[in-house]
Amino acid sequence: MQNASLQSITESASLVKLKQKKGLFIDFDDTIVDYDISANKALEDILKDQNIAPERFEFIKRDYEKINNSLWPKLEKGEMTIDQIRMKRFEILIANHALSGVPLKMDRDYLDAFVIHTKTDDMLHEKLVRIREKGLKISILTNGIKDVQHRRVERNGLLPLIDLLVTSEDIGKAKPAPDMFFHALDKLQLKKTEVLMIGDSLHSDIKGSQNAGIESVLVLNGRNFEDLRETALDCLPDYTSDSLNSFLDDFLNII
Numbered sequence: 001m002q003n004a005s006l007q008s009i010t011e012s013a014s015l016v017k018l019k020q021k022k023g024l025f026i027d028f029d030d031t032i033v034d035y036d037i038s039a040n041k042a043l044e045d046i047l048k049d050q051n052i053a054p055e056r057f058e059f060i061k062r063d064y065e066k067i068n069n070s071l072w073p074k075l076e077k078g079e080m081t082i083d084q085i086r087m088k089r090f091e092i093l094i095a096n097h098a099l100s101g102v103p104l105k106m107d108r109d110y111l112d113a114f115v116i117h118t119k120t121d122d123m124l125h126e127k128l129v130r131i132r133e134k135g136l137k138i139s140i141l142t143n144g145i146k147d148v149q150h151r152r153v154e155r156n157g158l159l160p161l162i163d164l165l166v167t168s169e170d171i172g173k174a175k176p177a178p179d180m181f182f183h184a185l186d187k188l189q190l191k192k193t194e195v196l197m198i199g200d201s202l203h204s205d206i207k208g209s210q211n212a213g214i215e216s217v218l219v220l221n222g223r224n225f226e227d228l229r230e231t232a233l234d235c236l237p238d239y240t241s242d243s244l245n246s247f248l249d250d251f252l253n254i255i
């Protein structure tokens, strides 16, 4: 194994440590739900409302993605607020493609559709219930718009199955800053060593866990770990798993 720090979940030293965990922190987008599926379907709904020819969808969707990705880093840098980004992304999209909508309304419609198209795996619910029956606490830590993330979690019936939902908007700082992790530890009265963070992003979830001094699991979701680690040598997880579901299966066998 090239990465000496990466432990196998089933190794005896890991089993001892994992058995002592009293809480799980779980990322939401691309860990619990597939972000791209919801975002794609939501944008298609908007374009259909605009009577855009379906053959133009892909081109416009790619442009939206580019615009959106270019704006969010401005939040981190303090150059734009969330509300400004929400408005601006559709302002640019409308201008680029001669659409007829109003940016603010389009953003609201988009987010409503995004909430509706957010779907969790049914098997997850039962696993979360079993984990909490074992006495562990569960918190979702998610970078994103507070109201939207709450609606997405609630709509999927997850709110009663977790102890805490923390968004970056609640705290004012996004992962990889350790603030969201510290907030959840404090609220749930847990120590760093008692918690495990599970997420798909090396740069936000895994780096954030490291910044907070918390062990982490990277969910691969079909990606190759050796390819990923090349791009992020300063933020390697303690464990990897194929998916959240498969990690929770292993974890339930251990605790």
Ligand SMILES: [Mg+2]
Binding pocket: 027, 028, 029, 030, 031, 199, 200, 201
């Ligand atoms: Mg994620």
